[in-house]
Amino acid sequence: MSAPGAHVAAAGTMPDFVVVDVETACQRVSSICQIGIVGFKDGAEIFEYETFVDPLDDFSSFNTRIHGITCDHVAGKPSFAVLHATIDGHLSGRVTVAHSYFDKGALGAACHLHGRAPIETRWLDSVRVAKRAWPELQSHRLNVLTKFLGIRHRHHDALSDARAAGMVILRAIEHTGIDLAGWLAPATSRGAAVPKPASIGPLKGERIALLGAPRDGALACSLAAAGARIMAAVGTTTTMLVIGDDQPFGRYVTAHEDHRRAEDMRRRGVPIAITTEADIRARIALPIAS
Structure with missing residues (x-):
C-alpha cells in the first residue's frame, strides 16, 4: 500500500x-x-x-x-x-x-x-x-x-x-x-443508440467510423449487421472510415477532422481504409441506398 x-x-x-x-x-x-x-x-x-x-x-x-x-x-x-x-x-x-x-x-x-x-x-x-x-x-x-x-x-x-x-x-x-x-455532455446530445455488431459477417473485426452518416442510421445498421463495430469517430483502433453518400461536406470532405486524422494515420503506417458508402455496400453485397 x-x-x-x-x-x-x-x-x-x-x-x-x-x-x-x-x-x-x-x-x-x-x-x-x-x-x-x-x-x-x-x-x-x-x-x-x-x-x-x-x-x-x-x-x-x-x-x-x-x-x-x-x-x-x-x-x-x-x-x-x-x-x-x-x-x-x-x-x-x-x-x-x-x-x-x-x-x-x-x-x-x-x-x-x-x-x-x-x-x-x-x-x-x-x-x-x-x-x-x-x-x-x-x-x-x-x-x-x-x-x-x-x-x-x-x-x-x-x-x-x-x-x-x-x-x-x-x-x-x-x-x-x-x-x-x-x-460530459448529456447523453441525448451524443446521439441515439448505436447498433451492436453481429457476431458473424463479412465485416467482423472492422471498427468503422462514419463521415456524413448517423451512427444510428440505415448505413450504420447495415454495417453492424455485417459484423462491424460502429465507432464514434476516427481513433487509434479504427480500421475504416466510410464516407456516406449523402455527406454534407462536398469537395471539402478532406478538410473534416475525421478525414484528416485517418490520412495522418495512413501516413504513419496505420492500416486504416478510407472508402465510400457505395464501395462498402458493393463489397458486402448490400443494396444501394435509394
Missing part, C-alpha cells in the same frame, strides 16, 4: 480532470478510511494525493478483507473534518471522475456527518464511459477493465484505483475519439 499523505503537485497547473477514490471502514458510506486523488492534464498525470483517514467509526471484518485497512493503519491520522479543506481544494470547481458514484455518495455523507460544506464539482462516472466505449465487455468493474486494457493496478487501494479510473477515461477518449467535453 502506498505511503499515506504522498503528494506531488504541479504548481500553477490546472488539471483537465481529477479522479477520486475512497475506501470505507464499514457499511456506513461516511466511514472513509482512505482517499486517493490523481490529477490529469493533456493525457498525463500531473499530481497525486493519498492519505489514510480516521473514520471515527468501527472497522468491519468484511471491509478489511476487501482493502486490508485496519484501525492500526488510521491510528493518529486526521479525521475527514480536518482533511476536508485539502480534499475540497483538489476537487472543487473541477471535473471529478469516480468509478461509479459510490465515491460521490461517500464524500457527500462524510461532509454531512462532519458538518462540512458539500464539495462542489462536476462528476463524471467512468463506469458509464467504459460501458459506452467497450460495450462488448461482460463486466465494467475496474479490475476487469484494467486487465482488459493492460493497466497496472492494485485493486482497492485508493490511489491505485483513482489512477486506474483516470487511465480508463484517457483510453476511452483515445479509443472512441470522444473528448472530455463529449463525455
Whole structure:
C-alpha cells in the first residue's frame, strides 16, 4: 500500500480532470478510511494525493478483507473534518471522475456527518464511459477493465484505483475519439443508440467510423449487421472510415477532422481504409441506398 499523505503537485497547473477514490471502514458510506486523488492534464498525470483517514467509526471484518485497512493503519491520522479543506481544494470547481458514484455518495455523507460544506464539482462516472466505449465487455468493474486494457493496478487501494479510473477515461477518449467535453455532455446530445455488431459477417473485426452518416442510421445498421463495430469517430483502433453518400461536406470532405486524422494515420503506417458508402455496400453485397 502506498505511503499515506504522498503528494506531488504541479504548481500553477490546472488539471483537465481529477479522479477520486475512497475506501470505507464499514457499511456506513461516511466511514472513509482512505482517499486517493490523481490529477490529469493533456493525457498525463500531473499530481497525486493519498492519505489514510480516521473514520471515527468501527472497522468491519468484511471491509478489511476487501482493502486490508485496519484501525492500526488510521491510528493518529486526521479525521475527514480536518482533511476536508485539502480534499475540497483538489476537487472543487473541477471535473471529478469516480468509478461509479459510490465515491460521490461517500464524500457527500462524510461532509454531512462532519458538518462540512458539500464539495462542489462536476462528476463524471467512468463506469458509464467504459460501458459506452467497450460495450462488448461482460463486466465494467475496474479490475476487469484494467486487465482488459493492460493497466497496472492494485485493486482497492485508493490511489491505485483513482489512477486506474483516470487511465480508463484517457483510453476511452483515445479509443472512441470522444473528448472530455463529449463525455460530459448529456447523453441525448451524443446521439441515439448505436447498433451492436453481429457476431458473424463479412465485416467482423472492422471498427468503422462514419463521415456524413448517423451512427444510428440505415448505413450504420447495415454495417453492424455485417459484423462491424460502429465507432464514434476516427481513433487509434479504427480500421475504416466510410464516407456516406449523402455527406454534407462536398469537395471539402478532406478538410473534416475525421478525414484528416485517418490520412495522418495512413501516413504513419496505420492500416486504416478510407472508402465510400457505395464501395462498402458493393463489397458486402448490400443494396444501394435509394
